[in-house]
Amino acid sequence: MRPTFPAAALAALIALPAAAEPVIEIRDAYARASNTMAGAAFMVIENTGTSPDRLVAAASDSAARVELHTHVMDGDVMRMIHVEEGFEIPAGDSVLLERGGKHVMFMGLSAPFEDGAGLEVTLTFETAGEIVVEVPVDQERMPAEMGHDTMDHGTMDHGHADHGGS
Template identity: 55%
Template sequence: MSFKSLTLSAALSTVATLALAGAASAHMIIEDAYARASNKMAGAAFMEIINHSDVDDRLVGVRSDVAKRVQLHTHSEDENGVMKMMHVEEGFAISAGETHQLKRGGDHVMFMGLTRELKDGDTVNVTLVFESAGEVTVEIPVDMARQPKTGHGSHEGHADHDGHSDHGDGESN
């Protein structure tokens, strides 16, 4: 095989790989997304993630330049009935054909150490990382007035998220 043929073969292989990654990402549909700040140091994003594929998947990571640290979080009740927020390192399973809700008082994207103020009407770029579907980048509107449709409430009644509370991961900002 000549150098020219080898280069063309490698280029076609790269294009095919990129096409497959893009096609897989098209199966994860993000709807009804919004973000808000709980204070000047922390905020969160909420959305519906719909798995339109026939393969189970898992949201395993998240990135955004809006905060120093961005994690997948959930709430759980401790033995004293106090709701605590914790980092979910293993991510969130999203079964084939199912919808997973990221909502206030439940699973959500947590922004810690905001790099800028989140103002009503702004947008936040967030990259969701899935095991199978790869990366899906979404532009999420900031909506400070939005009230939850379900769940038990907002972040305002919980511990602050500037590194002074227990996130279950032993880390601080």
């Protein structure tokens, strides 16, 4: 008679990583255009899983280039920078992508953002993989939790970023 314990133990070990995977949920997404060539998307990314993940890329047919950006103070000037390593999404926590902070940047818009329209955005996570999100355009929205209601991407010093070309 063969022992069943080793097979059962192996099956349990194989199942463990799946239970530890991040579970990513996207909430409260919206997009705005700062001008006819650039815009941004904002949202809450929640990881309800038990291991961290990282948002590493974003893509959309709505723009020639889509990047993950944030803002940093450089002396007296707020600068927007491309965050090549992406954004960590801690286990059991959420990350707010907001105006004046972390966000998804659209450069070289394929068409102007129209209020009420939707943009299909693919978010790529290291572990969770690709998640496609329909992001509504809301040019008037000013979230209460934001705290940077007056920030304007169109007048900000974007450093060496080219927001208009491909």
